[in-house]
Each structure stands twice: as structure tokens, then as C-alpha cells.
Amino acid sequence: MPHHAQIAASMTSPEALLALTDEPKVIGAKKQAKAAFDLWSQADARYVGTYRGFQAPGGKGTGFVIRVFWDPTATTPDLAAIDAAINSALPVDLIQSDEKSTYKGRNKKQAAFFGWQGMSSRPLSQWFQERFGVGACTSQLFDRSDLTQNVAVVAVKDGVDHLWSFTAPE
Amino acid sequence: MRLRRAACGAAGWLLTAAGVIAIVVVVNGDYRFSRAAGILVAVCAGLAVLVPSVVGAAYLAVRQRNRATGAMPSPQARTVQTSLASMLDRVNDSTDDALGLRRVVLADRLELTATNLREIDDPWEVLSFIWFVRPSQPADFPRSQQFDGLPVWAQDAVVLLDLRRSVQLRGIAGALADKTGFYSHDARRITQAVTRTGSAELRDAWLTAQRADQHDEHLLELLDDRRVWANVVAAGR
Numbered sequence: 056m057p058h059h060a061q062i063a064a065s066m067t068s069p070e071a072l073l074a075l076t077d078e079p080k081v082i083g084a085k086k087q088a089k090a091a092f093d094l095w096s097q098a099d100a101r102y103v104g105t106y107r108g109f110q111a112p113g114g115k116g117t118g119f120v121i122r123v124f125w126d127p128t129a130t131t132p133d134l135a136a137i138d139a140a141i142n143s144a145l146p147v148d149l150i151q152s153d154e155k156s157t158y159k160g161r162n163k164k165q166a167a168f169f170g171w172q173g174m175s176s177r178p179l180s181q182w183f184q185e186r187f188g189v190g191a192c193t194s195q196l197f198d199r200s201d202l203t204q205n206v207a208v209v210a211v212k213d214g215v216d217h218l219w220s221f222t223a224p225e
Numbered sequence: 226m227r228l229r230r231a232a233c234g235a236a237g238w239l240l241t242a243a244g245v246i247a248i249v250v251v252v253n254g255d256y257r258f259s260r261a262a263g264i265l266v267a268v269c270a271g272l273a274v275l276v277p278s279v280v281g282a283a284y285l286a287v288r289q290r291n292r293a294t295g296a297m298p299s300p301q302a303r304t305v306q307t308s309l310a311s312m313l314d315r316v317n318d319s320t321d322d323a324l325g326l327r328r329v330v331l332a333d334r335l336e337l338t339a340t341n342l343r344e345i346d347d348p349w350e351v352l353s354f355i356w357f358v359r360p361s362q363p364a365d366f367p368r369s370q371q372f373d374g375l376p377v378w379a380q381d382a383v384v385l386l387d388l389r390r391s392v393q394l395r396g397i398a399g400a401l402a403d404k405t406g407f408y409s410h411d412a413r414r415i416t417q418a419v420t421r422t423g424s425a426e427l428r429d430a431w432l433t434a435q436r437a438d439q440h441d442e443h444l445l446e447l448l449d450d451r452r453v454w455a456n457v458v459a460a461g462r
Contacts, residue, residue, distance in 0.1 A: 140361045143328055144361035188393075
């Protein structure tokens with residue numbers, strides 16, 4: 056179990072953010088870290104919470120991953136029920152259309168940090184919010200770590216939520 | 226158990242190796258099959274393709290028939306469907322869901338119907354089953370035939386568990402204000418279910434919570450109280 060409060064407390068500079076990301080060596084990561092830090096410090100609402108990746112049906116090649124994130128101080132979702140719902144009740148066309156809009160709406164200038172944005176306005180996230188109290192978005196499975204990361208940093212600014220997920224430091 | 230699984234795994238590898246060797250031998254050598262061997266190979270290959278598809282088709286047919294008979298198909302018909310489903314699990318696992326039926330089978334298992342509930346003996350288990358599968362039901366579940374087909378005590382359990390969930394997700398005020406949400410039920414229906422638990426404390430907490438000026442934080446605690454649920458469960462025996 057990652058120490059969310061401890062991670063949140065450590066996020067006091069762009070360098071600290073750079074130390075947390077899974078991709079610190081990406082070209083331009085330093086510049087991205089500065090922008091990410093600005094976003095984090097100017098956010099209207101924010102939390103460091105839990106991230107889980109679930110493999111989802113409907114994809115080609117490596118398949119889809121549904122990125123689920125929530126604030127553990129506010130809710131404790133039933134992960135087995137989420138997994139079951141993804142593989143039965145969640146409509147496949149909803150997953151597919153969410154993958155399209157998630158990919159289209161991503162922030163390319165923030166790929167190593169808050170790359171995913173605008174989840175809360177999309178139907179898939181609302182589907183999860185309504186049933187489980189968690190946010191969600193779909194993407195192609197790029198890397199094994201998409202399924203094993205465990206920390207979600209969410210920053211809301213001007214009504215748009217931004218998601219950055221990574222693996223907690225040991 | 227572990228030994229058996231290891232033995233199965235080893236046997237599987239041996240068979241695969243034997244198959245590979247056989248293929249290499251056949252491909253490299255200039256063999257002519259005897260007629261009988263040729264037919265045997267053709268039949269085996271045919272069976273390997275056909276059997277999984279036949280199981281899949283049989284499952285869909287039995288499923289169709291069980292649905293057509295209405296709320297309660299006969300126990301035998303259910304048994305046939307469940308056995309076919311567990312055969313399909315193996316097929317789906319070993320073929321990486323080539324038949325595309327994994328979702329169908331899983332969704333059937335997660336359906337909240339009187340028939341599915343009847344297959345679980347322990348009422349406490351039924352409660353956790355309802356809790357687990359409830360988010361996978363269609364959005365109009367509280368107004369659906371499936372819901373009406375449940376025994377009254379199970380309907381009450383759904384209503385109370387839904388109340389518990391929406392209070393947990395949205396807080397008491399949010400849960401009460403939410404008239405069209407996924408877990409929302411008619412206030413009168415909730416009052417009925419609350420009354421039938423026989424817990425005066427829960428009834429008071431619920432009636433207090435409904436008054437806009439007073440929100441009883443005690444409600445969530447009572448909805449987690451095993452004694453309250455004991456009465457709901459007792460009605461199911």
C-alpha cells in the first residue's frame with residue numbers, strides 16, 4: 056500500500072515530480088515536470104490516490120487497458136466487482152469510443168506526467184463513477200506498467216481533470 | 226492438487242512435443258499414409274475443431290431455451306446450462322476466447338435473478354452475491370422484470386444494499402437528493418424494506434435522514450450492522 060499522504064507531501068518542486076514519474080528520461084521531461092508542477096500547485100482540486108489498470112475487451116493487438124483511479128480517503132471500491140463488470144456489463148462500444156476520445160484528448164506535452172485529461176466529462180468515466188465511485192478512461196495497453204502502476208495523481212483545473220499514474224517508490 | 230496440476234502440465238508438454246516430432250517427421254519424410262491412418266488423422270482434426278464449436282452452440286441453444294421458459298427454468302435445464310458453461314470456460318481459456326463467448330457466459334453468471342439466487346444455499350452468501358453483481362445489472366434494474374421476479378426478501382436486500390451503496394458513494398444528502406441514479410429507489414419502497422427488517426433503530430435513522438434539516442450519520446453504521454441483516458437473511462430461509 057503506497058503512502059499517498061507522504062507522496063503528496065513530497066511533491067514540492069518540479070524535481071520531486073521528475074523523481075516520481077516512471078519516464079524521467081523522456082526527451083523534454085524536465086520542461087514537462089515544470090508544467091506538471093504548475094498544474095499541481097494551481098489546481099482547484101487535487102488528490103494523490105490509487106490507480107489500477109484492468110485489461111478490457113474490444114481492443115486489437117496488445118488490447119485495451121481501463122485506467123481506474125480514486126481517492127481512498129473518500130471511497131473503497133470493490134475491485135473484483137469492477138473486474139467482473141468490465142468483462143460483462145460494460146458495453147464494448149462504450150470502451151471503444153472512450154479509447155478514441157481519450158487518445159484524441161490526451162495532452163502530448165505532458166506525456167510523462169498528466170497525459171490523460173477530461174475523463175470526468177466522458178460517459179465511460181460517468182458509468183464507473185455512478186456504479187463504483189471511481190474515475191476511469193481507456194487506452195491502448197502500451198506497457199506492462201499500465202497494469203501494475205499503483206498511484207494516481209489527479210489535478211482538476213477549470214473543470215477539467217488531469218490524471219498522472221506511476222509506480223510508487225519502494 | 227499441486228502434484229496433479231504439475232503432472233497435467235508435464236503431460237501437456239509431452240503431448241505437444243510428440244505432436245511436433247510427428248509433424249517434423251511427416252513433413253520431412255516421403256511418407257504415404259495408409260488409407261486408415263489418413264482417415265484417422267482427418268477425423269481427429271475434424272473433432273478438435275468441431276467439439277468446442279458444438280459445445281458453444283449447445284450452450285447458446287440451452288441458454289435460449291432457459292430464457293424462453295420465463296423466470297424459473299427447471300433445475301435440470303439449469304444444471305445442463307451450468308455444466309456447458311464450465312466446459313466452455315476450458316475451451317475459452319485454451320483458445321483465448323476464439324468463440325467469443327466468454328462475455329456471454331460471465332454475464333449469465335452475474336445476472337441477478339431468482340434462479341441464480343436459488344443456486345446459493347447460504348443466505349449470507351446470497352447477500353454478498355447481490356452486493357457483488359449489483360453494479361453489473363442494467364441501468365433500469367429496479368424497474369425490471371428480473372427485479373420483480375426476485376423473492377420479496379431478496380428485493381428488500383437489493384433495496385437496502387443500494388441505499389448503503391449510494392450513502393457510501395454520495396453521502397446521505399446526496400443519496401436522498403438523487404432520484405434517478407443507478408442505485409436510487411422510491412423512498413416509499415425503501416421505507417417498506419427498512420420496516421421489514423424489524424429494526425426500530427434503523428427505521429428511526431431512516432426517517433430522520435429524510436428530513437432535510439437533520440442528517441443522521443448513524444444510518445450508514447446501522448446499514449452495516451449484522452443484526453439488521455440477520456432479519457433480512459432470516460426471511461430468506
